[in-house]
Amino acid sequence: MILDDFGRESVTGEQQSASQPQRIDRYVGQYAERAVDMVASEIRALFAVAARPEIVSLAGGSPYVAALPLDVVGEMIGQLIANHGATALQYCTAQGDSGLRERICDVMALEQIRAHPDEVVVTVGSQQALDLLTRIFIDPGDVVLVEAPSYVGALGAFAAFQANVVHVAMDDDGLIPEALEEAIERAAAAGKRAKFLYTVPNFQNPAGVTLAAGRRHRILDICRRVGLLVVEDNPYGLLGFESEPMRALRADDAEGVVYLGTFSKTFAAGVRVGWAVAPPAIRDKLILAAESAVLCHSSFSQLTVREYLNTQPWQEQIKDFRELYRERRDATLGALSAMMPPGCHWTRPAGGFYVWLGLPEGINAKAMLPRAISSRVAYVPGTGFYANGSGGDYARLCYSFPDPDRITEGIRRLASVIENEIQLRDDFAPSAPTGPSRPTATR
Amino acid sequence: MSHIERVIILAGGLSAEREVSLHSGQRVRDALAQEGIDAEIADADSGLLAHLQAYPPSVVFPAIHGACGEDGAIREVLSLLGVPYVGSVASACQMAFDKPTAKALVAAAGLTTPPSVTLPRETFHDLGAGAVIDLIVAKLGLPLYVKPSRGGSALGASPVHAAADLPAALLSCFAYGETALIERFIAGTEVAVGVIDLGSGPQALPAVEIVPGDGGYDYSARYTAGKTEFYVPARLSREVASDVARIAITAHTTLGLRDLSRTDLIVDDTGTAYFLEVNVSPGMTETSTLPLALEASGHTFSSTCVSLLEFAASRGA
Numbered sequence: 180m181i182l183d184d185f186g187r188e189s190v191t192g193e194q195q196s197a198s199q200p201q202r203i204d205r206y207v208g209q210y211a212e213r214a215v216d217m218v219a220s221e222i223r224a225l226f227a228v229a230a231r232p233e234i235v236s237l238a239g240g241s242p243y244v245a246a247l248p249l250d251v252v253g254e255m256i257g258q259l260i261a262n263h264g265a266t267a268l269q270y271c272t273a274q275g276d277s278g279l280r281e282r283i284c285d286v287m288a289l290e291q292i293r294a295h296p297d298e299v300v301v302t303v304g305s306q307q308a309l310d311l312l313t314r315i316f317i318d319p320g321d322v323v324l325v326e327a328p329s330y331v332g333a334l335g336a337f338a339a340f341q342a343n344v345v346h347v348a349m350d351d352d353g354l355i356p357e358a359l360e361e362a363i364e365r366a367a368a369a370g371k372r373a374k375f376l377y378t379v380p381n382f383q384n385p386a387g388v389t390l391a392a393g394r395r396h397r398i399l400d401i402c403r404r405v406g407l408l409v410v411e412d413n414p415y416g417l418l419g420f421e422s423e424p425m426r427a428l429r430a431d432d433a434e435g436v437v438y439l440g441t442f443s444k445t446f447a448a449g450v451r452v453g454w455a456v457a458p459p460a461i462r463d464k465l466i467l468a469a470e471s472a473v474l475c476h477s478s479f480s481q482l483t484v485r486e487y488l489n490t491q492p493w494q495e496q497i498k499d500f501r502e503l504y505r506e507r508r509d510a511t512l513g514a515l516s517a518m519m520p521p522g523c524h525w526t527r528p529a530g531g532f533y534v535w536l537g538l539p540e541g542i543n544a545k546a547m548l549p550r551a552i553s554s555r556v557a558y559v560p561g562t563g564f565y566a567n568g569s570g571g572d573y574a575r576l577c578y579s580f581p582d583p584d585r586i587t588e589g590i591r592r593l594a595s596v597i598e599n600e601i602q603l604r605d606d607f608a609p610s611a612p613t614g615p616s617r618p619t620a621t622r
Numbered sequence: 623m624s625h626i627e628r629v630i631i632l633a634g635g636l637s638a639e640r641e642v643s644l645h646s647g648q649r650v651r652d653a654l655a656q657e658g659i660d661a662e663i664a665d666a667d668s669g670l671l672a673h674l675q676a677y678p679p680s681v682v683f684p685a686i687h688g689a690c691g692e693d694g695a696i697r698e699v700l701s702l703l704g705v706p707y708v709g710s711v712a713s714a715c716q717m718a719f720d721k722p723t724a725k726a727l728v729a730a731a732g733l734t735t736p737p738s739v740t741l742p743r744e745t746f747h748d749l750g751a752g753a754v755i756d757l758i759v760a761k762l763g764l765p766l767y768v769k770p771s772r773g774g775s776a777l778g779a780s781p782v783h784a785a786a787d788l789p790a791a792l793l794s795c796f797a798y799g800e801t802a803l804i805e806r807f808i809a810g811t812e813v814a815v816g817v818i819d820l821g822s823g824p825q826a827l828p829a830v831e832i833v834p835g836d837g838g839y840d841y842s843a844r845y846t847a848g849k850t851e852f853y854v855p856a857r858l859s860r861e862v863a864s865d866v867a868r869i870a871i872t873a874h875t876t877l878g879l880r881d882l883s884r885t886d887l888i889v890d891d892t893g894t895a896y897f898l899e900v901n902v903s904p905g906m907t908e909t910s911t912l913p914l915a916l917e918a919s920g921h922t923f924s925s926t927c928v929s930l931l932e933f934a935a936s937r938g939a
Binding site: 199204220221227232 | 634636637638639640641642644665667743746747751775777778789792793794796797798833841842844845846847848849850851852853854908909914
């Protein structure tokens with residue numbers, strides 16, 4: 180069919196001024212205030228490009244699950260359905276499978292946590308634990324203290340409940356106790372009491388730094404003194420390259436700390452199984468909140484993890500993961516040292532997935548991202564890790580997924596992009612100072 | 623039911639408009655499914671050539687935006703393969719995709735377009751940005767509108783109301799391309815006019831008036847449902863409505879475009895319509911203007927997609 184009168188009425192139409200407005204979304208004006216910022220963004224558009232294989236993505240924090248013995252896991256899952264299918268495919272309790280909770284306590288014992296399975300609530304990754312905790316503690320405007328920078332997923336959960344996020348300074352030894360005291364005092368002076376401190380103490384996302392052993396008691400003492408709950412998020416604690424796992428904050432304060440864990444990095448992110456360990460009153464509210472959110476979690480996923488822990492050498496697998504990520508960390512640090520232009524500086528993680536790269540003065544990671552994508556390398560601009568729009572002078576590099584050769588190539592491309600950006604900066608602001616300006620500068 | 627046997631929709635690509643393109647491609651696929659055509663979406667990647675050669679399609683619907691999709695490259699390859707496709711040939715795309723070139727050609731054809739200068743990044747480096755910026759402001763005045771010479775979805779584009787803001791706008795622009803188009807900013811009504819040609823000459827669709835909220839018609843306003851209001855047809859006098867239709871058709875024919883295009887214009891307070899740019903692979907998302915205009919003209923999006931495919935298939939490679 181060929182339309183030979185296509186659009187003719189558009190040119191001769193009579194009622195142009197009678198046109199009514201069309202909104203693509205008829206519910207505009209009816210959304211909650213918290214949904215105002217849920218909009219399309221250039222950054223998300225650029226990350227869509229990063230999914231292409233031509234791009235060396237140092238952006239997303241994906242674990243390298245291909246290192247798992249997938250055939251063995253597949254066989255195990257087949258056996259699970261054959262032997263326990265009626266349970267694995269059925270509803271379960273909102274607190275989670277009791278057998279899995281027992282094994283979770285075994286996992287936490289590696290970080291010297293002594294917990295009872297009754298204290299554990301299984302969640303959909305630790306992200307859901309963050310959502311539930313925020314749901315039960317935060318009214319709009321309530322203060323949440325977080326590290327500077329902090330995990331983007333946590334910031335998203337806090338923003339969804341309209342929390343007032345206050346960043347607390349870190350250095351190479353993690354959260355600075357004096358800065359925490361100051362932040363608590365500032366909130367009090369403003370007539371507000373912080374509801375909790377959110378911290379990722381080990382191999383922090385995004386900064387890669389670890390809270391020094393000597394600071395851990397100090398942080399707990401400060402929080403205990405003012406009755407501030409600590410939310411300890413610990414996805415990477417078992418992925419240290421250079422020493423035994425650190426003693427968890429929860430190990431020293433069962434009443435003052437809610438501990439969040441996950442199997443996303445030590446087994447498989449796709450099973451979406453995490454957990455929270457909380458004092459009884461908080462635990463009970465978490466269970467009720469979980470019931471209202473999802474009724475119960477996936478029995479299949481929980482039993483998959485339980486079977487994995489019961490039947491597979493999971494501690495050996497974690498060692499394999501550690502070695503794999505250590506090799507990739509080394510490739511990252513080696514390439515950064517060899518290739519980054521003057522003015523760049525970066526952290527040296529002793530575990531986990533991330534390096535926090537500081538850029539030369541006047542270079543903005545968010546503005547530079549389109550050029551990086553054009554040059555076929557991706558990272559996450561530091562602005563994503565702050566609730567207040569700062570962090571543009573940093574980028575998070577994640578080394579967990581690409582192999583060492585790809586990492587080296589990605590950093591070569593990134594170095595070229597930064598050099599190009601320096602020239603652009605100098606072209607438009609020739610008086611801008613150059614050179615390192617941060618305490619972690621390494622060149 | 624169409625007689626077309628095998629349709630491939632090209633969507634994705636490596637430009638910053640990849641996500642938009644994937645949405646466009648999916649929407650075209652859904653529309654074709656409504657018409658009983660089971661189309662396949664393919665990305666422009668290293669596997670595409672072998673795939674097209676192994677399973678030659680009856681016709682291809684390119685829905686890749688930005689570089690590769692709109693600069694003519696992928697269409698040149700389709701021509702090399704002898705595969706029929708919807709839309710303009712490569713040489714026409716090259717002229718349309720480069721905004722300064724398109725502006726010069728349509729201006730030569732008598733259309734009005736905002737005064738502008740086009741400068742590569744190297745010029746600012748070689749001659750000194752401050753001096754060049756002073757010259758630009760002296761020549762064009764303020765306010766200005768800065769955008770990459772190639773690309774779409776307002777990526778890297780921004781208005782400039784004070785000379786002091788021009789360096790930042792240029793930096794944003796150069797993040798997306800090596801050459802900047804700096805235009806005098808024309809205040810007025812923003813409209814988009816689609817053009818469809820199914821063999822009997824280019825026909826203009828009803829003009830779509832775009833009324834973004836605060837912040838202008840930026841990327842977020844374009845692709846967040848509800849952030850922008852559209853009036854179809856645009857609230858223009860009959861004379862101006864005819865004029866913008868004429869401009870869109872003139873741009874389409876002057877640049878030698880084929881099948882479909884979308885021209886973006888500004889109509890100022892005096893009723894003067896300015897050509898801004900033309901798109902050879904217009905957005906087909908839920909928030910895109912061409913599908914809105916089609917519906918307003920009484921044609922369904924799905925039947926038009928089929929008509930475009932059938933016309934392209936009958937034309938051949």
